[in-house]
Amino acid sequence: MVSLEKKSPEERLNICRKYYLGGFAFLPLLWLINAIWFYKQAFKVEPYPQQAQIRKYVIRSVIGTFIWCIIIITWNVMFQVFRTKMGPIGDYLTFVVPRGYY
Amino acid sequence: MRSSVIFVYLLLSILCVYCSQPKRIVDQMYISFDHARYCVRRLNGTHEIGCQSSASGNSGRMYMIDNDEEFNSYLMNTKLIDSSGSFIIVLNVNLFNTYYVDKLITSLSSKLNGLLLYLKSTPSRPEYFSHDDQCPNHRYSYYLNQTEIINWNSKGTGLFFRSFPFPIMLIDEEDDYKQLIKFYRQFNYSQSSSPTCGLELKSFQNAAHSSKTCIRRNDISHSLIDLEETFCDPVGGLNIYSKLPQSFIIIPKKRQPKSVILILTTTDSFQMFLKIKGTTGGAQQPATSLITFLALAHLIGQEQNEFKQQDKEIIFVTLDGDALDYSASFKFMFDMINGSFPIGNQNEEPIKVEHIHSIIEFQSLSLTDKLSLYTYPSSLINQTFIDTLVHNNPMIIPMAVDSSLPPASSQIFLRQTSSLSFPAYILTSTNQNQLSNHYYHSFFDDPSTLSINISSLEYNSTTEFSQWIKNIVESFGQTLIESFVGIKKNVTIKQEIINNLVYCILKNINCPLIHNVTNQSTGNSFDSSNETSLPFSINTYPVAATPTFPFVQNILSYFLRDRIYDTYNLNETTCKQYSNNDSFCSYTYVGGYAPSIMSEQSFDGYCVRSYIRSVSSMSPAFTIDNYDLSQTTYPAWTESRWTTISLRLFVIPTRKHEIITLVIGILLLSVSFIVCFILRYYTNISLLQPSSS
Numbered sequence: 155m156v157s158l159e160k161k162s163p164e165e166r167l168n169i170c171r172k173y174y175l176g177g178f179a180f181l182p183l184l185w186l187i188n189a190i191w192f193y194k195q196a197f198k199v200e201p202y203p204q205q206a207q208i209r210k211y212v213i214r215s216v217i218g219t220f221i222w223c224i225i226i227i228t229w230n231v232m233f234q235v236f237r238t239k240m241g242p243i244g245d246y247l248t249f250v251v252p253r254g255y256y
Numbered sequence: 257m258r259s260s261v262i263f264v265y266l267l268l269s270i271l272c273v274y275c276s277q278p279k280r281i282v283d284q285m286y287i288s289f290d291h292a293r294y295c296v297r298r299l300n301g302t303h304e305i306g307c308q309s310s311a312s313g314n315s316g317r318m319y320m321i322d323n324d325e326e327f328n329s330y331l332m333n334t335k336l337i338d339s340s341g342s343f344i345i346v347l348n349v350n351l352f353n354t355y356y357v358d359k360l361i362t363s364l365s366s367k368l369n370g371l372l373l374y375l376k377s378t379p380s381r382p383e384y385f386s387h388d389d390q391c392p393n394h395r396y397s398y399y400l401n402q403t404e405i406i407n408w409n410s411k412g413t414g415l416f417f418r419s420f421p422f423p424i425m426l427i428d429e430e431d432d433y434k435q436l437i438k439f440y441r442q443f444n445y446s447q448s449s450s451p452t453c454g455l456e457l458k459s460f461q462n463a464a465h466s467s468k469t470c471i472r473r474n475d476i477s478h479s480l481i482d483l484e485e486t487f488c489d490p491v492g493g494l495n496i497y498s499k500l501p502q503s504f505i506i507i508p509k510k511r512q513p514k515s516v517i518l519i520l521t522t523t524d525s526f527q528m529f530l531k532i533k534g535t536t537g538g539a540q541q542p543a544t545s546l547i548t549f550l551a552l553a554h555l556i557g558q559e560q561n562e563f564k565q566q567d568k569e570i571i572f573v574t575l576d577g578d579a580l581d582y583s584a585s586f587k588f589m590f591d592m593i594n595g596s597f598p599i600g601n602q603n604e605e606p607i608k609v610e611h612i613h614s615i616i617e618f619q620s621l622s623l624t625d626k627l628s629l630y631t632y633p634s635s636l637i638n639q640t641f642i643d644t645l646v647h648n649n650p651m652i653i654p655m656a657v658d659s660s661l662p663p664a665s666s667q668i669f670l671r672q673t674s675s676l677s678f679p680a681y682i683l684t685s686t687n688q689n690q691l692s693n694h695y696y697h698s699f700f701d702d703p704s705t706l707s708i709n710i711s712s713l714e715y716n717s718t719t720e721f722s723q724w725i726k727n728i729v730e731s732f733g734q735t736l737i738e739s740f741v742g743i744k745k746n747v748t749i750k751q752e753i754i755n756n757l758v759y760c761i762l763k764n765i766n767c768p769l770i771h772n773v774t775n776q777s778t779g780n781s782f783d784s785s786n787e788t789s790l791p792f793s794i795n796t797y798p799v800a801a802t803p804t805f806p807f808v809q810n811i812l813s814y815f816l817r818d819r820i821y822d823t824y825n826l827n828e829t830t831c832k833q834y835s836n837n838d839s840f841c842s843y844t845y846v847g848g849y850a851p852s853i854m855s856e857q858s859f860d861g862y863c864v865r866s867y868i869r870s871v872s873s874m875s876p877a878f879t880i881d882n883y884d885l886s887q888t889t890y891p892a893w894t895e896s897r898w899t900t901i902s903l904r905l906f907v908i909p910t911r912k913h914e915i916i917t918l919v920i921g922i923l924l925l926s927v928s929f930i931v932c933f934i935l936r937y938y939t940n941i942s943l944l945q946p947s948s949s
Contacts, residue, residue, distance in 0.1 A: 242472060251473050253487070254308060256465040 158195060166195060167204040174211040182222035185215035286456075286904040287435065292372075293426040293529035293699065294901045297419075297461035298794070299470055299488060300581070301877070301885045301892040305416065306461070309370065309423035313458030316342035316369035317908060320440050323348065327356060331363050342369035344455040346436070349373045349426065350382045353413045370457040372903070373426040373529075374433050381700055384411035387528045388697040392663040395581055395891075406660050406689050409696050416528045416697070423457040425903055426529045428699075439905060454908040463488035463896030468885035470894055471878075488894040492874030493524060493576030493795035494805045495584055497598065498553070498812045499569055500560050501841045501867040505605040513610045514678070516569050517740075520617040520665055521549040522584070523576045523804055525792040527699040537701035538792030539762060540685075540693045544706065545618035546808075547757050548725055549574070554815040554852065555733035555749050562741045568613060570736070571598075572816065574808055576795055577873045578665050579697060581891030584873035585668035590890075591871065593672065599871050601840055612678045614638070619664040622685040622692040623706045623721055627728070629654045629683055630661050632670060636679040641739045648738075649731030652683070662686055683728075703762045703789075715759045715767060722754045729754070752851045757811075761790045765803050772849040773814035773864075778806060796895050797874045805870065813842070813866035814849065821865050822848075823855045831863035841865050 158166055170192050177185035189212050196209040237244040238256055245251065297306035317340040321327050330336070337343075345360060345368065352373050360368055375381060390407040427433055443453045462485075463470040470488040477484040505511045523546060525538040553572050556563065563570065575584035591597045595606040614636075621627070629645065631637045634657045642654050661667055666680035685692040695701035703710045706721045713719070726749060733747045760767040766786040771779040785803045795802060818841075828845040835843035848862040877883050877892040885892045909917070 245469070245472055245476060248476075251476055251485070252464070253462045253485070254311065254460055254464055256469065 158191075163202050163204045166192075167207055170195075170208050170211045174215055177215060177218055182219055182226075185218040185222070188212065188215040189219060286906050287439070289427060289432050289436075289903040289905070291427075291429050291432060291531065291534070292901075292903040293428060293531045293534065294459045294903075295420075295424040295426075295528055296459065296530060296898060297463060297896040298491075298580075299463055299465070299467045299894050299896065301468060301887065302466050304419050304463070304465060306896075307420045307423045307459065308461050309457055309459045311460045313456045313460075313902070313904075314342075314344070314369045314423055315454055315456040315906075316340065316344040316367075318344050318346055318372075318440065318444070318453040318455045318905070320346040320437075320444075321348065321351065323351070327351065327359075331359065337364065337367065340452075341367065343367050344370040344372055344457065346372045346374060346440075346455070349375045349385070352385075352415070354415065357415065368422060370422045370455065371420075371424040372455060372457065373424070374436065375426070375428045376433055377430050384694045385698050385700045386412045386694070386696040387414065387416040388412045388526075389414045389417060392696070393579075393581060404660070408662050408686070408689065408691050409693075410690060411694070412696065416526070423459045424529075425457055425459070427903075428531075436905070443907060451910055451913070452908050454906050456902070456904045456906065458900060458902045458904075459898060460900075461896040461898050462486075463894065466886065467892045467894045470896070471885060486897055488896045489796035489798070490874050490878045491577055491580055491583055491794055491893040491895060492587070492797040492872055492878075493584070493799060493802075494809075494870040495573065495575050495588055495873040496523075496805065496809055496812065496868065496870045497571055497573040498816050498866065498868045499571040500557065500563060500816055501818050501865055502560065502564050504601075504840050506603050507605055509605065511605045511607065511611050512567060514613040515567060516571060516607050516611050517613050518615040518669075519549065519552065519570060519572045520615060520669075521545045521574055522578045522619070522665060523574045523792065523808060524579050524584075524795060525701070526579045526697050526794050529699060530793065531699075533788070535699060535702055535789065536791045536793045537695065537697075537699040539701050539703045539706055540622045541620045541696065541701065542792060543761050543790065544621040544623075544721075544725075546574070547754070547761055548618050548621060548728055550757055550808075550811055550815060551725060551729040551749060551754050552732055553812055554753055555729055555747060556736070557816045557819065558749065558852075558854070559733065559737060559745075559747055560816075560819060562737055562743070562745065566741050568740050570740075571607075572812060574812070575665050575873060576805075577875070577893075580794065580893040582665060582668045583875040583891045583893060585665040586672075586890050587871075587873050587876055589669060589672040590876040599869050604840065609673050609677050614641075614678050615666055615669055615680045617664055617666045617680065617682045618684075619666075619682055620662065620684045620686070620691050620693055620696070623724055624685040624687070624692050625651065626685075626687070627652045627683055628662075628686045629681060630659065630664075631655070631679060631681050632658065632661055632666075633675045633679060634658050636675075636677075637681070638679070638739070641681075641735065644738050645731070645735040648734050649728065651727070652731075660689075662691065706762075708758070708762065710763055713759060713763050716752055716755045717759070718751055718755055719758065722751065722758050725754050725758075726751055750851050756851070760807075763789055765790055765807055769849060770807060770810065772847050774806075774810045775844050775846055778810065781806065794895060797872060797878075799872075809868055809870060813868035814846070814864060815852070816866060818865040819854070821863050822853050823857070824863065825857075825859045826861075826863040828861065834863065834865070838865075841867050 170188060173184050173188035192208055192212050196205060196212040295307040297304055297308055319330065321330055343364060386409055388409055390409055390412045391405050392409050427436065439453050443451055473487050522542045525542060527537050556570055575588060577584035592607065592609060597607050598604060629652050631642065646652050646654060661682060662684050664682045666682050670680055693701065695705060708719050708721055729749055730747055737743060737745050737747065756769045760769050764787050766782045770782055782803055790804055790807060791802055831843050831845045844864050845861055846864055875890050875892060877885055877890040
């Protein structure tokens with residue numbers, strides 16, 4: 155387990171930035187982990203010079219996670235409701251085709 | 257440490273000795289009925305019909321309803337209906353019609369979890385039991401410009417074509433019924449607060465919604481993870497046709513218009529309730545027509561020297577798949593219009609619509625005193641042919657000119673040619689616009705309806721039925737010779753041949769007849785269907801190992817063989833050499849069927865030269881590229897796939913019993929935890945650690 159206390163502040167900033175940039179590759183979980191992991195570092199620990207930057211990354215990760223949540227939930231609901239009404243497209247998008255039911 | 261190991265070993269061995277009963281606990285909980293009939297799901301282009309259960313089975317409290325009074329008292333008994341969340345209604349088969357079923361569905365709605373029908377005993381079968389529509393095959397108005405709908409099958413309930421959200425099964429064996437009633441009486445004393453019987457019906461069907469959806473899903477495979485799973489199969493079997501192998505129109509010789517006569521029959525039926533290794537019904541329709549058809553083929557083959565003297569060809573055609581929206585007839589006409597009839601040799605001039613002289617069909621024949629002859633259209637029929645036929649067989653009554661046709665394959669032949677090209681003659685058993693068959697498309701349509709005692713039927717028994725067939729076939733043969741050859745000749749067919757056909761088709765396919773007309777390997781393939789009658793049910797593509805098609809192919813081709821070869825004493829190698837030189841006919845070396853052979857000499861084996869063709873009878877909807885299956889141009893029936901079908905009986909305990917069981921279970925769990933804790937705390941034995949002594 156990586157322990158953030160053992161790392162120097164520059165290394166912490168580096169990790170936070172890597173997670174933040176990685177999340178842009180359609181990886182919202184990286185943003186979620188970033189936000190949870192660095193929450194304490196960004197808001198609860200005594201200030202140190204890199205904390206402002208870390209705080210910025212954490213806030214943006216939270217916003218990104220939230221946007222992704224909206225997108226995923228919307229698509230999930232739309233698919234479940236309209237799967238049968240979409241016609242052939244619904245079937246081609248389904249990964250596990252239901253047996254015995256439409 | 258060693259003593260503890262020995263102790264554990266002793267304990268385990270004692271347990272094994274005392275607890276090694278052959279039955280698992282789950283077997284002691286359920287009584288299963290393995291000989292139940294079940295209802296499956298079928299689909300057409302836009303709808304689904306049939307029954308569906310959940311994947312783990314539909315279970316519920318069992319309630320038996322035997323007659324109308326019990327039915328009414330059950331529906332008024334709201335206390336009983338509220339006492340349980342789901343019911344499986346066990347209904348007397350006489351009560352299975354739209355009135356009772358609809359009432360049950362509306363009163364119980366989601367509480368109705370399944371229906372189990374029972375037949376008390378074979379003699380108590382209902383007088384009418386048909387679940388086809390009242391006007392069979394009426395969908396998409398295949399009937400020709402008829403203003404009035406005639407209900408040919410007026411006692412039909414139409415339940416086959418409805419979609420039920422619960423499974424329906426049927427018990428037709430007396431032992432099963434006795435067992436069911438024994439448990440029911442034992443347990444169902446009062447209405448609640450006593451253990452009651454429960455039933456679990458499992459008949460999960462893979463397909464859903466419509467043929468279009470199902471066929472589309474068949475082709476979906478995410479090949480990284482899983483294999484393609486087949487949900488449904490298109491309905492279709494084989495259309496078989498054969499004729500006398502006398503002369504072939506080889507290109508560039510032209511075929512004469514109106515020079516081909518088609519004789520039609522069907523080889524399929526359907527039933528609402530199927531059974532693995534069970535009777536399929538179909539004795540009146542299509543077996544009677546099929547026997548008449550084959551006997552007529554034998555008669556024509558017998559008189560082939562007469563038919564050689566004229567230029568018209570008589571082609572015998574069997575259609576498989578017409579019970580559901582005439583799929584096979586559509587395919588046959590599709591092939592004919594597109595020039596692929598007859599299939600096989602490219603040098604043979606195709607038969608097109610203009611070459612057909614007329615079509616004659618045997619449909620829905622039953623053992624009746626009078627037979628009806630329907631003809632259409634009046635502008636094209638040959639009145640002399642009808643008059644000769646009626647003269648030769650007074651049983652046949654010609655129907656009024658341009659009267660509505662009964663459900664018959666000829667309807668599609670006429671429809672696809674707009675009734676402008678050739679006339680159709682349909683021989684059927686109807687009485688005042690009613691089919692004489694009380695069990696039309698039902699498994700009850702068995703030989704007992706033809707006055708045949710099937711248990712005492714022997715290979716060569718002459719029955720009233722086989723004599724009736726002889727009468728019809730001889731008069732027909734005589735009429736054909738008079739009409740097309742032009743001479744009056746009394747033709748006879750040996751009674752023995754018809755007796756043998758009746759035995760083989762209605763009792764035991766693995767009969768001497770089929771072994772005499774096939775070679776060794778084909779004959780052996782019938783051994784697996786010993787003591788079974790010819791199955792008449794819906795066939796799907798890919799064609800399963802049903803014996804129906806090889807049976808019809810071999811017998812039809814043998815009956816229409818070139819009889820000159822009966823006089824040649826050939827061996828198998830010479831026969832094979834002949835087949836190498838002839839690309840139109842097939843040559844098989846068989847043992848020979850004695851009653852059919854006219855020559856005085858008899859040999860060990862005969863080389864049979866015959867003309868036989870088989871074509872897939874799947875609807876053109878499945879073979880045309882980019883055809884939208886929801887269109888109604890061609891029928892698109894498919895049958896769903898299923899895995900296990902089971903019917904089980906169990907006992908639902910009272911509420912008190914269930915609570916006691918739960919409490920004892922929890923107590924046992926806590927006691928075992930306490931015992932383990934004590935053992936661990938107070939002793940030094942640890943079985944998992946290596947010995948340290």
